[in-house]
Amino acid sequence: MASILLDLDGVLCDFVGRVCEIFDLNRAKIVASWPIGVSNISIAIGIPEPKMLEVINGMGDEFWIGIKLYDWADELFDFCQDLALTYILSRPTHHPTSLSGKVRWLYNWKGENFIRYNLSWYKELSSCRNSLLVDDLERNVEDFNKGDGKAILFPSYTNKRHAEFGNITIIKEEIAAWYNGCSK
Numbered sequence: 658m659a660s661i662l663l664d665l666d667g668v669l670c671d672f673v674g675r676v677c678e679i680f681d682l683n684r685a686k687i688v689a690s691w692p693i694g695v696s697n698i699s700i701a702i703g704i705p706e707p708k709m710l711e712v713i714n715g716m717g718d719e720f721w722i723g724i725k726l727y728d729w730a731d732e733l734f735d736f737c738q739d740l741a742l743t744y745i746l747s748r749p750t751h752h753p754t755s756l757s758g759k760v761r762w763l764y765n766w767k768g769e770n771f772i773r774y775n776l777s778w779y780k781e782l783s784s785c786r787n788s789l790l791v792d793d794l795e796r797n798v799e800d801f802n803k804g805d806g807k808a809i810l811f812p813s814y815t816n817k818r819h820a821e822f823g824n825i826t827i828i829k830e831e832i833a834a835w836y837n838g839c840s841k
């Protein structure tokens with residue numbers, strides 16, 4: 658059975674925007690000057706990762722709950738859901754509130770009966786026949802494509818598809834092409 662796995666941060670919601678908010682950084686400026694080829698936000702904002710995580714972890718669930726949906730999140734999720742069973746596949750941090758915060762975020766978005774999520778460090782384990790991952794991290798896409806599934810790189814200023822960031826039409830066409838080509 659065909660299934661679509663959607664990454665959260667950078668695909669459906671604005672993790673970078675939330676980090677900019679709590680560190681009082683200008684998101685537009687950060688994005689405009691994002692170093693090409695860099696996916697690590699700590700490098701892009703010039704705050705060491707341990708320091709950044711210390712602040713995030715100190716906020717508990719509230720950090721995660723405060724992450725805003727991208728404008729296209731509902732459109733993209735509903736588009737996928739109309740094609741195939743659609744799940745959220747998101748990697749937590751080492752801190753337990755990353756897990757609880759992401760679950761609460763999902764409940765706020767989809768309601769407390771929503772169970773189609775997988776919070777895992779090993780996204781590639783979900784790479785099976787007729788599964789599609791949509792993810793903005795190139796490494797995740799490469800690892801997933803080593804399995805039996807297929808992964809599409811979601812356009813972002815953090816990856817090589819930076820020029821297409823925000824172009825949901827393109828990604829929907831690629832998802833539809835995958836669906837039409839898979840055996841269901």
Ligand SMILES: [Mg+2]
Nearest residue numbers: 664666667793
């Ligand atoms: Mg991501």
